[in-house]
Amino acid sequence: MNTQNETNPQQPTLSGATILAIISVILAAVWIAFAYYTGNGTESNRMVLHPIVAILLIVLLTRIYRWIDIRSIVILEIAMISLWLFTRLLDVLMPFLLGFCFAYIFRFLWNALPFKKEYQRGIATVLILFVCGGVLFYTGRQVSRQASQMAAGLLKFYHEIVLPYAVGETFEAVAISVNPPSDQAEVTERNDEDTITETFYLGTNHGIYEMRQDAEGKPFRVGITNGALLGKPIQALTASENVIYAGTQSGLYRYYKAAPADESDTSPVQIWQKLEDTPFDTLSVQAVNVPHWDETQIYVGTQNGLYTSNNAGETWDPVAPAIYSDRSVVSVTSTTDPNGDRSIYVASTGQIDASAIGTTVHWHLEGSSFGWEERAAITQQVYALSGGDETIGDIDSTSQVSNIELYAGTPDGLHEWNPRHDWLKTEQMPVISGSPAILMLASAASGVYIGNNTAIWHRAPAAPKWRRFITYKEGLSHAYKDQPIVEQAKSYLTERIPTIAQTGGEALREGFQFAGSIAFGFGGFIATVSLALIVFVYANQSFDSYFRSFLTLMPETHRDTAKAYLREIDKNLQEFLRGLVTVITIVSIISSIAYSIIGVPFALVIGILAGICNAIPTFGPFIGGAFAFVAMLMGLAAGDFETIDFLVRCAFVLGAILGIQAIDNSLISPKIMSGAIDVDPLLIMFAVIVGAAVLGFWGVLLAIPTIVVIKSVVTVSDDRATLGKQT
Numbered sequence: 071m072n073t074q075n076e077t078n079p080q081q082p083t084l085s086g087a088t089i090l091a092i093i094s095v096i097l098a099a100v101w102i103a104f105a106y107y108t109g110n111g112t113e114s115n116r117m118v119l120h121p122i123v124a125i126l127l128i129v130l131l132t133r134i135y136r137w138i139d140i141r142s143i144v145i146l147e148i149a150m151i152s153l154w155l156f157t158r159l160l161d162v163l164m165p166f167l168l169g170f171c172f173a174y175i176f177r178f179l180w181n182a183l184p185f186k187k188e189y190q191r192g193i194a195t196v197l198i199l200f201v202c203g204g205v206l207f208y209t210g211r212q213v214s215r216q217a218s219q220m221a222a223g224l225l226k227f228y229h230e231i232v233l234p235y236a237v238g239e240t241f242e243a244v245a246i247s248v249n250p251p252s253d254q255a256e257v258t259e260r261n262d263e264d265t266i267t268e269t270f271y272l273g274t275n276h277g278i279y280e281m282r283q284d285a286e287g288k289p290f291r292v293g294i295t296n297g298a299l300l301g302k303p304i305q306a307l308t309a310s311e312n313v314i315y316a317g318t319q320s321g322l323y324r325y326y327k328a329a330p331a332d333e334s335d336t337s338p339v340q341i342w343q344k345l346e347d348t349p350f351d352t353l354s355v356q357a358v359n360v361p362h363w364d365e366t367q368i369y370v371g372t373q374n375g376l377y378t379s380n381n382a383g384e385t386w387d388p389v390a391p392a393i394y395s396d397r398s399v400v401s402v403t404s405t406t407d408p409n410g411d412r413s414i415y416v417a418s419t420g421q422i423d424a425s426a427i428g429t430t431v432h433w434h435l436e437g438s439s440f441g442w443e444e445r446a447a448i449t450q451q452v453y454a455l456s457g458g459d460e461t462i463g464d465i466d467s468t469s470q471v472s473n474i475e476l477y478a479g480t481p482d483g484l485h486e487w488n489p490r491h492d493w494l495k496t497e498q499m500p501v502i503s504g505s506p507a508i509l510m511l512a513s514a515a516s517g518v519y520i521g522n523n524t525a526i527w528h529r530a531p532a533a534p535k536w537r538r539f540i541t542y543k544e545g546l547s548h549a550y551k552d553q554p555i556v557e558q559a560k561s562y563l564t565e566r567i568p569t570i571a572q573t574g575g576e577a578l579r580e581g582f583q584f585a586g587s588i589a590f591g592f593g594g595f596i597a598t599v600s601l602a603l604i605v606f607v608y609a610n611q612s613f614d615s616y617f618r619s620f621l622t623l624m625p626e627t628h629r630d631t632a633k634a635y636l637r638e639i640d641k642n643l644q645e646f647l648r649g650l651v652t653v654i655t656i657v658s659i660i661s662s663i664a665y666s667i668i669g670v671p672f673a674l675v676i677g678i679l680a681g682i683c684n685a686i687p688t689f690g691p692f693i694g695g696a697f698a699f700v701a702m703l704m705g706l707a708a709g710d711f712e713t714i715d716f717l718v719r720c721a722f723v724l725g726a727i728l729g730i731q732a733i734d735n736s737l738i739s740p741k742i743m744s745g746a747i748d749v750d751p752l753l754i755m756f757a758v759i760v761g762a763a764v765l766g767f768w769g770v771l772l773a774i775p776t777i778v779v780i781k782s783v784v785t786v787s788d789d790r791a792t793l794g795k796q797t
Contacts, residue, residue, distance in 0.1 A: 211504025238545025317355030371399025405457030
């Protein structure tokens with residue numbers, strides 16, 4: 071057999087271009103591994119990770135694409151480098167992506183207008199802008215009306231509700247205001263309990279409360295802490311018909327229950343304000359009293375002296391400095407005896423010797439020439455004084471004469487004094503929380519009120535039995551008080567947060583830091599949106615021309631394929647936007663109606679925000695619901711709701727959110743969005759989570775549009791592959 075004419079098989083040889091292409095692919099793979107291992111943080115100073123290197127690698131791989139048989143590897147490398155480059159330049163690219171997205175959405179809305187002529191579209195656009203501007207103006211006006219009250223209201227809510235329930239409270243001071251009948255003709259009817267009213271006030275380490283009665287006659291508290299008094303523990307309290315005074319460690323504070331009689335006084339009503347330029351601005355105010363016969367007269371006891379004012383706090387004078395300049399005043403009270411004599415009693419403590427401190431009670435007859443005289447000595451240390459329970463506020467001496475002229479709260483219980491038997495201990499006293507000590511004391515026609523830091527007890531006139539009036543809140547942290555982390559949390563709640571809130575500069579600084587950590591953590595939210603709006607203006611003017619220019623960059627042999635992809639993407643995106651706008655509109659209408667029925671403040675705006683947030687997949691409904699709860703909290707802070715009413719409405723808001731989402735997920739979205747995006751919900755959730763991990767906030771927003779684009783690409787690819795097989 072002749073084998074000379076047979077050709078010998080030739081081994082394939084690699085050309086120089088192929089070898090260079092293989093080396094380039096290997097180098098690109100090494101660079102990808104190094105780049106992904108190092109990360110895409112901008113803090114890297116390695117020149118090899120500069121974005122220009124990634125761009126040059128992409129150019130190189132596209133040039134060698136035709137010189138290598140395993141082209142899928144080149145495509146994969148280009149995709150991986152492009153992804154790294156995109157995440158590295160996210161801050162730069164995001165304004166352009168958002169700008170073109172805004173332009174595309176505007177183009178969709180413009181084409182959706184049911185008008186054909188240009189002037190009709192212009193009029194419709196102006197009307198839409200006018201309506202939207204009107205809604206924004208109305209919303210801004212409504213919000214600004216409560217904005218000034220919101221910060222103070224939230225602090226009030228924090229001090230009066232959050233802190234007592236979280237860390238507990240202690241009672242510090244009590245006061246009773248006696249409001250006589252406004253008509254002098256009614257004075258003769260003093261036995262009628264409806265002619266005279268009493269209001270009980272309670273001071274705690276978190277604020278001040280007014281005690282009221284519910285329909286069953288049980289007392290409940292209404293907080294009146296606000297203004298400059300927020301965050302200050304109360305040490306002393308007194309109240310007249312129109313004014314309340316509170317003593318703290320840093321001075322005296324005043325609260326007008328009604329407009330001052332002096333029209334020249336411009337102090338706001340029902341706002342606590344500190345009395346400035348007083349001799350005790352920096353002293354601890356331990357006792358304060360306004361005699362019931364003259365509410366312009368004030369007595370203030372400090373840890374170092376007693377002061378008085380006869381003109382509602384405009385000027386102050388020291389009282390008996392020879393007595394009180396070196397003594398600590400612990401209590402001041404005023405009484406009217408059956409003869410109509412008006413007396414002021416002051417309890418003060420002083421050093422007896424190196425190891426003992428004693429209490430002395432002085433008194434002064436109002437309007438007389440007598441000075442301050444020492445009342446009969448009491449062997450017990452005095453914590454609080456109060457006048458006889460049936461003579462306090464007896465402005466016409468018509469009530470039954472009481473034998474008790476003065477009460478004193480001591481470590482051993484309640485003591486009574488009258489000129490005949492001096493000081494005697496009150497019998498049948500309740501033991502409050504295991505201690506007989508009486509730290510707080512008040513008396514009025516309704517009886518005597520005694521208490522310590524944990525409870526207040528009441529005894530009606532001529533009734534020997536004491537009844538519990540109110541008990542303190544123990545606090546949720548009490549059960550875990552021995553845990554170090556609980557003590558740290560209590561310290562933060564009671565010290566750190568109030569300090570931040572009261573220090574304007576620090577609060578503002580930390581607020582901006584918090585806002586910055588959220589806003590600029592998304593790639594510079596504010597700056598990105600601003601630049602995106604600029605890109606939107608330019609992109610909107612020449613949207614179609616930009617895409618035609620993009621097609622010219624493609625090789626001519628692939629332009630038809632690129633057009634097919636773009637047409638499919640455009641069709642699916644428009645179906646998605648059409649369905650999304652419909653869902654947003656329906657959810658907004660339902661939410662606005664539901665919130666209006668419940669009574670949520672700014673129901674229209676909150677409903678629209680809930681509908682818009684519904685566009686964010688998976689987490690949007692919860693964000694929209696959060697706006698409703700924020701609005702409810704604003705209403706509570708502004709005083710629109712009581713606590714129980716607030717909790718009930720919040721429960722209805724939660725039910726409305728769940729109900730609206732159930733309707734949306736079962737009826738609205740499946741019917742409307744099924745044609746636009748027919749994707750498994752778990753895949754959508756996965757896309758949202760991945761988008762959030764890769765692109766943060768923008769990844770959440772762009773998750774579903776990205777799925778729509780991918781779905782369009784897959785659809786066109788399958789169609790072209792099927793067409794290729796048929797041909």
